[in-house]
Amino acid sequence: MHWKNNSLEGFWKRQCLLLILVQISLLTICWQFGLVQGKPLLNIVTISCLVTWVGVTIWIFYRIITQVKSSYLRSTFQLESCRNQDFSQQAKAHFSAGVVGQFHHQLNNLSNDLLTSKESENKDSILLLRLVKQLNTPILVFDERLQLSFGNQACGALFDKPWQTLRFTTAARLGLEHLPDWHFKDEKNQQRWQVRHSNFNHNGHTYHLLVMTDIQIALREQELKAWQRLIRVISHEIRNSLTPVSTMLERLKHRATSERDSAAFEVIVERCQHLAEFVKRYAQLQQSVTVKAYEQPFERVCTELTSLFPQANWHLEGQHLQLYCDATLLKQVLINLTKNALEACTDRPQLTLSLKLKNQSATISLTDNGHGLSNPDNLFVPFYSTKERGEGIGLMLCQHLTEQMNGQLLLMNRTDGHRGACAVISLTQPTS
Structure with a gap:
């Protein structure tokens, strides 16, 4: 029973037994025909027996060599697949037991372990790749020839086109130099x-x-933190002074004996209220912002904005598109920008609100027909305002809210030959 097991050893023993039985059979035949008794050797029976014996011996050894070679050839094919990072290929062992069977079993276990490790590595790579794609920081990978091999979604904002269209483009053509250190050749980008x-x-x-x-x-964030610290101190001091002053004014106002004194007290009370409102508005910069973005029709934003400002004579474009954003923050930004635009329009106001989607980026433009921007460099500077009673907080708050949505706010004069200004909000859209 031991010889019937499916192993190379058992196969060898069975072939040897078969060879011994053939030899015994041939010797018995030769004995019967008188080979051992001294009869003539060269007869047909004797020659046939010798040829049969040699043929069977060669055939048995050929089978042994073929089976052994076949077993290791299967292992060779499996090892070649492993070398090519294909661990799913497993050779079926001809011998399931014995030394060769154990070798195949261990080889299959190794392939399974490598396959599991590769699948785990692939999952980690996919997770890392998805993370890199969603990062708002542009990431580029160049090969040994300094040709672009990979980029993430944020590269679209850097080059104004998807990185896939720039694959295999050299770093020099993208405006980058690698000596002595990697940097942009263009001074503005640098x-x-x-x-x-x-x-x-x-x-x-x-x-x-x-x-x-x-x-x-990063600089704006540091600047904003500095302004927040300054505003916190100023707000504290102003409120401490306004509280007793307002109380005394209310008492003195009732004791006024002339209209001139009453008018003076009214002016002082009005300026105290304005100062309190001024401090309150700047305190908004210290409030934490929670972004809740989801996909929604842009038409909803347009409807609410046009209902708030019906006097603007709106012209809408792209309202049928879907926009991924925080609707509450976006509407707050657009409301502030619309107020500024209407105040800049001396004649019949005409505002255009448009949305364009391109390369995983949404561009919202608000254009007016006002007098334009007189000093674009100081638009986002706190306390700076061209309005007679402006606090210099509106645009800075709009910029702050836009950046919290991982977007960018730009203000410029119109370049289409008409008078007026244009506010452009750029928001990154997730890949579908």
């Missing part, structure tokens, strides 16, 4: 973007990883 560089190896090749950091956003 002042805005900080380039961080590192190398990594993959499949025997070296790649260059570039991470772009928008310095302007």
Whole structure:
């Protein structure tokens, strides 16, 4: 029974037994025909027996060699698949027991372990790739020839087109230089973007990883924090002074004996209220903002905005499109911008609100026919305002809210030959 097991050893023993039985049978035949008794050797029976014996011996050894070779050839094919990172291919063992069977079993276990490890690595790679794609920081990967190999979604805002259309483009054509350190050749981009560089190896090749950091956003965040600290101190001092002053004014106003004194007290009370409102509005910059973005029709935003300002003579474009945004924050920004636009229009106001989607980016434009911008450089500076009673907070708050939505707000004069200004809000859209 031991010889019937499916192993190379059992197969060898069975073939040897078969060879012994054949030899015994041939010797018995030769004995019967008188080979051992001294009869003539060269007869047909003797020659046939010898030929049969040699043929059976060769056939048995050929079978042994073929089976052994076949077993290891299957292992060779499986190892070749493993070398090519294909761990799903497993050779079926001809011998399920014995040394060869154990070898195949261990080889299959190794393939299964490598397959599990590869699947886990692929899952981690997919998760990392999805994370990189969703980052708002542009990330570029260049190969050894300094050609673009990979980019994330944020590269669309950097180059104004999807990175897939720029694949295999050289770094020089993208405006980048790698000596002595990676940097932009264009002075404007160099002042805005900080380039961080590192190398990594993959499949025997070296790649260059570039991470772009928008310095302007970081500077504005630091500037905003500084203003918040200043506003916190000023608000505290002003409120401490306004409270007793307002109380005394209310008492003195009732004691006024002349209209001139009453009018003076009214002016003082009105200016105290204005100062309190001024402090209250600037305190909005210290409030934390929670962004709740979801996809919704842009028509909903347009409807609410036009109902609030029916005097604007609206012209709407792209209201049928879907927009991924925080509707509450976006409407607050558009309301502030619309108020500024209407105040800038001395004649019959004409406002245009449009939405365009391109390369995972949404561009919302609000255009007016007012007098335009007289000093664009100081638009987002706190306490700066061209209005007679402006606090210099509206545009800075709009910029702050837009950046909290991972967007960008730009204000410029119209470039289509007409008088007026244009506010452009750019929001990143998730990949579908």
